Amino acid sequence: MKRKYPDSFYNPTTLVGGALAAVSFSLVLFLMVLEAFEKNPKPYMGIVAFVILPTFLLFGIGLMIFGILNERKRLASGKKTRRLPVIDLNDPAHRFSTIMISFGAILLLIFSAFGSFKVYEYTDSDEFCGTICHSVMAPEYTAYQYSPHAKVGCVQCHIGSGVSWFVKAKISGSYQVYSVLFNKYSRPIPTPIENLRPAQQTCEQCHWPKHFFSEKKLVSTYYLSDEKNSKFTINLLVKIGGGNIEAGPTNGIHWHMNIGNEVTYITTDPAREKIPWVKSKSMDGKEVIYESTEYSLTKEEKSKAEARRMDCIDCHNRPSHIYHDPFTSVNHLMSLNWVDPTLPNIKSVAVDALENPYQTKEAALDSIKLLINQFYQNNYPQLASSKKSQLERAIQEIQKIYSRNYFPEMNVSWKKFPNHxxxxxxPGCFRCHDGKHKSKEGKVLSRDCNVCHTILSQQFERDTLRLSLSGVDYFHPVDVGSAWKEENCSDCHAKK
Structure with missing residues (x-):
């Protein structure tokens, strides 16, 4: 029988390579069809269909070429042409073997297709990101599970659809793979803000700044760190508007995100907490540059610096992986009565127990229970007995705060990941709105409370309600003179 191809094509290596290339190409076609009918294509589809499988396809083609060249060299040396096995379907043994091999090949192709789909689907899951591949990301995964975006998949924000951003994300994390394998990773793992895709391609697929308007009412309850856990409340309207000129005057927090405005800035630190230079460009093209009076950039520094256009992440920098500070967390639980506010000094005792340095999470949880019990047994022995159940509930809730926000093995806490x-x-808003950023014309980025919110009322325990629809002046709960007007809140509150 005359052969269709040259004799050098007929060798085991080339045939194996051809089979591998054929299977890989079939799977690529299968996944491409699957993606075409998928309403919401998954980010990992691209890497499986266009990176992993083509690698096997190219390897198969390489085997084919290697086999052909090797066989040509063998034939040139005078060796006989290889004879492939002859299949005679009239022979019952041959017929049975052919049917079984064909059936097995079809099953292999089906299971390979199914397996490829399940593999890419699993690597697209939050469990894969948080517990399998990225075990060192346990702090981030835990915080994510208790975040407002717990139902949004990791890859939807960190990667998004399309091959290019997947490849970029994995290349940027390639060193982390090495670090995990050889225990070289930093503790804590730094937030890869420089590698995140633009917020317009992630956040704004669900959240539209132009639809934020008017004000949002916010009631906050606080407890002082004194024996009585003195309570006070603030009722304010947060001005969240400004994202859409059609909704009226563009004064509000989301003015920064108005598509007609352009705010760019230069930062001098990776966390973007120090911002000495800000430029605002209005819809009519007018530009105003504000520079810090405390730290001015030189011309050389400005020329080398990269000005970043402000987007959602510059303020909402912890949209999912939020490590809550102990003060706010304890205040919240006390307002719910999950931590009994009638327990003397419970606010200060809880915060101190949470902020103590511990080596492991297990040691921390045991120590929190021991410290709180010892405090009340030593200082309030009668109360420790009469309110035993309330103490036990308080300890459990405080331990939960620690479990969700502190990870000593990874050196992770709220201090390492500030929320803007x-x-x-x-510093948050005061990174720019500190009253110290001025333009050449004398305009100042104000730090006035009423720029972003209006305080409708403020009330201290056993005191009269201060109320005004036009807004009341803020009254600091502890007498610090005028220091609170001149210094950033975080200068004192973040020292613990």
Whole structure:
């Protein structure tokens, strides 16, 4: 029988390579069809279909070429042409073997397709990101599970759809793979903010700044760190508008995100907490540059620096992986009565227990229980007995705070990952709105409370309610003179 291809094509290596290439190409076609009918294509589809499988396809083609060259060299040396096995379907043994091999090949192809789909689907899961591949990311995974975006998949924000961003994300994390294998990773793992894709391609797929308007009412309850856990409340309207000129005057927090405005800035640190230079460009093209009076950039520094355009992440920098500070967490639980606010000094005792340095999480949980029990047994023995159940509940809730926000093995806590929303425990808004950023024309980025919110009322325990629809002046719960007007809140509140 005359052969269709040259004799050098007929060798085991080339045939194996051809089979591998054929299977890989079939799987690529299968996944491409699957993606075409998928309403919401998954980010890992691209890497499986266009990176992993083509690698096997190219390897198969390489085997084919190697086999052909090797066989040609063998034939040139005078050796006989290889004869492939002859299949005679009239022979019952041959017929049975052919049917079984064909059936097995079809099953292999089906299971390979199914396996490829399940593998890419699993690597697209949050469990894979948080517990299998990225075990060192346990702090981030834990915080994510208790975040407002716990139902949003990791890859939807960190990668998104399309091959290019997947490849970029994995290349940027390639060193982390090496670090995990050889225990070289930093503790804590730094937030890869420089490698995140633009917020317009992630956040704004669900959140539209132009639809934020008017004000949002916010009621906050606080407890002082004194024996009586003195309570006070603040009722304010947060001005969240400004994202859409059609909604009226563009004054509000989301003015920064108005598509017609352009705010760019230069930062001098990776966490973007120090911002000495800000430029605002309005819809009519007018530009105003504000520079810090405390630290001015030189011309050389400005020329070398990269000005970043402000987007969602510059304020909402912890949208999912939020490590809550102990003060806010304890205040919240006390307001719910999950931590009994009638327990003397419970606010200060809880915060101190949480902020103590511990070597392991297990040691921390045991120590928190021991410290709180010892405090009340030593200082309030009668109460420790009469309110035993309330103490036990308080200890359990405080331990939960620690479990979700502190990871001593990875050196992770709220201090390592400041939240830029607000200004109580990190500079936040005051990175720019500190009253010290001025333009050449004398304009100042104001730090006035009423720029972002209006305080409708403020009330201290056993005191009269201060209320005004036009807004009341803030009254600091502890007498610090005028220091709170001149210094950032975080200068004092973040010292613990």
């Amino acid at each position: 929303i607000g200004h109580m425990y990190s």
